[in-house]
Amino acid sequence: MATREIDELEYEQLKRYGVLAERLNKHPQARSMLQNAIALAMPDEAGPEIRIRQELDERFAKIEERLNAEAEARAKEREEALAKSNKQKLEKQWRDGREFARNAGYTDEGLEKLEEFMEREGIANHKHAIAAFERENPPPPQVMTGGQRFGWFDQNDKANDAALKALWEGDEETFLSHAIQAALAEVRGR
Numbered sequence: 001m002a003t004r005e006i007d008e009l010e011y012e013q014l015k016r017y018g019v020l021a022e023r024l025n026k027h028p029q030a031r032s033m034l035q036n037a038i039a040l041a042m043p044d045e046a047g048p049e050i051r052i053r054q055e056l057d058e059r060f061a062k063i064e065e066r067l068n069a070e071a072e073a074r075a076k077e078r079e080e081a082l083a084k085s086n087k088q089k090l091e092k093q094w095r096d097g098r099e100f101a102r103n104a105g106y107t108d109e110g111l112e113k114l115e116e117f118m119e120r121e122g123i124a125n126h127k128h129a130i131a132a133f134e135r136e137n138p139p140p141p142q143v144m145t146g147g148q149r150f151g152w153f154d155q156n157d158k159a160n161d162a163a164l165k166a167l168w169e170g171d172e173e174t175f176l177s178h179a180i181q182a183a184l185a186e187v188r189g190r
Helices: 008-026 028-041 048-103 108-121 126-136 158-169 172-188
Strands: none
Touching (some): 008 028, 028 048, 048 108, 048 126, 108 126, 158 172
């Protein structure tokens, strides 16, 4: 190795570089940056530490990537299970609501109109929808049958008694004359 003479200024500069290198090597983060700078500027002079660090960083990155992928998959599975559970709950509520409506007397046609109303108004519960639907669309009044009913064996009036007596005795002519008179009187409103 050849020796050469250096002046005092160059010596002070080399001493400062030595102190700087020593301090950089003592600080973990600075040492990593220094080694990266050396690997960038003089790849042949870079030590094995930088290659080891790069390999470890790559491995940790792969492990972190796998862990993130697994965490995302688990989160997605939980969301899907929750969505499936909510869907099943809503479907059961819908079936129970339809059953409630059928028990309340709704036919297929009426149930279809009720559910159209529910969709239009944004009501999810059949029980609540029935109340609102019937307020807007009241059911038709029940048909009342005629005021008087015909009873062969009613014993209210004497004419009816005579007609029935004639019928029991086999006298059809007398029975028919009484029955016709009674029917005409009922039609005429007497």
